[in-house]
Amino acid sequence: MNQKYYFKCTDCGKIYQNNEVSYLCSACETANDDKHPPRGVLKTLYHYDEIREKYGRNVLFKSLSDSAFIDLLPVQSIDSMGYLRVGQTPLYAINKLDGDSLDFTLYLKDDAQNPTASFKDRASVLVSAFAKENNIDTIAAASTGNAGSSLAGICASQQQKAIIFVPATAPLAKLTQILMYGAVIIPVDGNYDAAFDLSIKASKHFGWYNRNTAYNPLTIEGKKTVSFELFAQLQQGIPDRIFVPVGDGVIISGVYKGFEDLLQLGIIDKMPVIVAIQAEGSKNVIENLSTDNWKTIPSTTIADSISVDIPRNFYMTKDYLLKYKGEWLTVTDDEIIDSSAILSKNTGIFSEPASCAAFAGMLKYKKLNKFEKLSKNVVLLTGSGLKDLKAVSSLIKIPAAIPATIEAVIKLLYT
Numbered sequence: 285m286n287q288k289y290y291f292k293c294t295d296c297g298k299i300y301q302n303n304e305v306s307y308l309c310s311a312c313e314t315a316n317d318d319k320h321p322p323r324g325v326l327k328t329l330y331h332y333d334e335i336r337e338k339y340g341r342n343v344l345f346k347s348l349s350d351s352a353f354i355d356l357l358p359v360q361s362i363d364s365m366g367y368l369r370v371g372q373t374p375l376y377a378i379n380k381l382d383g384d385s386l387d388f389t390l391y392l393k394d395d396a397q398n399p400t401a402s403f404k405d406r407a408s409v410l411v412s413a414f415a416k417e418n419n420i421d422t423i424a425a426a427s428t429g430n431a432g433s434s435l436a437g438i439c440a441s442q443q444q445k446a447i448i449f450v451p452a453t454a455p456l457a458k459l460t461q462i463l464m465y466g467a468v469i470i471p472v473d474g475n476y477d478a479a480f481d482l483s484i485k486a487s488k489h490f491g492w493y494n495r496n497t498a499y500n501p502l503t504i505e506g507k508k509t510v511s512f513e514l515f516a517q518l519q520q521g522i523p524d525r526i527f528v529p530v531g532d533g534v535i536i537s538g539v540y541k542g543f544e545d546l547l548q549l550g551i552i553d554k555m556p557v558i559v560a561i562q563a564e565g566s567k568n569v570i571e572n573l574s575t576d577n578w579k580t581i582p583s584t585t586i587a588d589s590i591s592v593d594i595p596r597n598f599y600m601t602k603d604y605l606l607k608y609k610g611e612w613l614t615v616t617d618d619e620i621i622d623s624s625a626i627l628s629k630n631t632g633i634f635s636e637p638a639s640c641a642a643f644a645g646m647l648k649y650k651k652l653n654k655f656e657k658l659s660k661n662v663v664l665l666t667g668s669g670l671k672d673l674k675a676v677s678s679l680i681k682i683p684a685a686i687p688a689t690i691e692a693v694i695k696l697l698y699t
């Protein structure tokens with residue numbers, strides 16, 4: 285057994301050694317049904333005092349900036365993660381939008397620059413590394429598209445088999461990626477939630493390892509690496525605010541968990557304010573934050589990656605947002621599409637709708653003058669715009685072809 289980490293149930297607080305359980309807390313799992321978010325998602329914990337003693341503060345800083353902080357990951361060796369460069373994505377400081385200078389700093393963390401063009405690679409690579417160290421060769425996942433294309437790509441690089449359950453409506457580019465990477469694809473006649481439940485049943489039936497978001501606690505651990513990177517990229521500092529798109533609530537919990545690890549180690553002394561952004565047409569996390577009677581509103585939004593009826597990490601997300609005084613807001617599909625154009629034209633970064641939702645949330649804050657002067661605000665851009673061209677088709681019109689003459693160019697440009 286790898287002694288360096290253990291699990292704690294988000295709901296009942298039960299502690300598990302890491303060889304005792306792989307997915308949900310077994311005490312809480314039995315009460316779950318398919319109408320409510322699952323209870324019993326596990327948080328991965330480390331022996332923080334020992335880590336602190338082992339390194340001392342300065343060395344900890346340095347290892348974090350090397351982005352190879354193996355003591356805070358539930359695998360034995362960085363080498364198990366294979367050769368694809370996951371994470372270490374750029375953080376851009378933007379000082380102008382639509383010609384106006386900004387009086388706060390806007391940072392864009394471009395996680396579309398991961399190998400399969402989405403943030404999901406951070407989770408997939410850790411799950412894949414764990415499988416490799418434990419001689420598991422088949423990994424299954426349910427996905428709205430990105431988790432599946434990510435797992436398929438990472439598994440292709442690691443000589444592992446991937447089996448991906450998707451709702452039949454997933455965008456074509458994401459389905460194409462899954463097949464090009466050689467994974468087995470299982471389209472499910474139903475929504476993401478139906479694909480999710482079926483993938484778990486099938487994993488149990490066939491004995492596959494399962495990467496489903498939140499269900500597998502390592503997905504949260506993989507996603508937390510973005511916070512270590514932000515800390516290093518901001519010269520060992522934390523931003524004032526981070527805008528995060530929220531579907532199942534695993535990315536946002538990962539962001540919190542990364543900073544929480546740093547808090548536990550005494551490397552930082554406060555949490556940044558994290559702003560959860562959901563689509564107005566799929567706001568099941570936000571709508572249920574202040575009630576104990578769970579209610580699902582069926583989702584309809586252009587932002588397929590955050591279109592979720594039953595958020596799989598609702599309770600951990602709720603705990604984090606309330607404990608660390610997070611904020612939240614929704615954006616409409618129109619706002620998402622408009623923000624997509626603003627983002628692309630101003631920055632050269634073309635993002636998919638879910639990712640633009642976070643940017644749209646930032647624009648809403650700006651409109652409301654909610655940014656303190658000189659504050660540092662990060663927008664997490666989670667997926668490439670090339671993954672869903674249909675979503676922005678209403679914004680573009682490709683001109684008809686012209687004869688190959690200068691006169692025709694003049695006519696096209698000036699008449």
Ligand SMILES: *Cc1c(COP(=O)(O)O)cnc(C)c1O
Pocket residue numbers: 402403404430431497529530531532533534535536589590636638639666667668
């Ligand atoms: C999965 C995903 C999200 C949302 O992450 P959750 O963990 O489901 O909240 C946001 N943006 C993109 C591009 C994604 O693929």
